[in-house]
Amino acid sequence: MNKGLISLAIVSVATILLVFGNGAAHAGNVECGDEIYVDTKLDADIDCLAHPGMDGVMISAPGITLNLNGFSIIGESVPGASGVFNVGWDDVTIKNGAITGFQDGVRADGVTDLVIKDVMFSDQAFSSIVVVNSADVRIKRVVISQPPGDGVNVAEAIRLANVDGAKVKNATVDGGYFGVLSLGDPNLGAPVTATEIVVRNSVFTNTTHGIFLVHTMESKIAGNQVHESHGIGIGLVNGSIGNIIKLNTVTGNDDVDLFHDEGSSPNKWINNTCGTSGGADIDCP
DSSP: OOHHHHHHHHHHHHHHHHHHOOSSOEEEOOOTTEEEOSOEEESSOEEOTTSTTOOSEEEOSSSOEEEOTTOEEEOOSSTTOEEEEEESOOSEEEEEEEEESSSEEEEEESOEEEEEEEEEEEOOSSEEEEEESOEEEEEESOEEEOSOOOSSOOOEEEEEESOEEEEEESOEEESSSEEEEEEOBTTSSSOBOEEEEEEESOEEESOSEEEEEESEESOEEESOEEESOSSEEEEEESSOOSOEEESOEEEOOSSEEEEEOTTSOOOEEESOEESOEESTTOOOO
């Protein structure tokens, strides 16, 4: 092979490694709207304020980590864009920084093995974290600040729609319409049930509703604190059965601390601390 062909081959291999990744971290001179294909560690904030409606970062390959490295992704709190957008890419981790503004802080659809950890969220127009039609999701040590849950503002903290297997642990949520909403859909042609949702050791204040399960089964809500919501502290509705709700402290919520509707029984309500309740299965001492 002559020298020209050797040089061309080397350049081609280098290009493939840059685009598709070789397991090495890719230092991020990342700009608003960029797609990432390899592990990426930011070295500066990503500022999308001049690009309203544009996603901050788009995940474009499986098995990668986006390490915010203490930096922020910043956008406008208007509909139309996400701080991090992931459709269809599995085994993705987003960690160690902040996401401010946007329609959704992180939006994921049709993924498995998604990890979001050690991220601060604030002032999203719709949801800080929204995960749809997915499985095996882990959300831990997130801090979420939304406008007060006054019953009018629709911004949510965490929405899990048609998710099979999610763990929310050690989250701190202040404000928003829902702290955590797990939503199955019984009205589809083939009804979808949310299952195996775990919310544990988390704190929710100043929401409209703290933790809300809709058509959600075989899940566990344990060791949480839910205070001063403007509606229901922990609620189960629309056929949410086979769940365990235990060792939660749920007090000072405006409508009722613990609630289930007629179609959401039986569930196990064990050793919760509450002041008010609605539902035959619940006893607040």
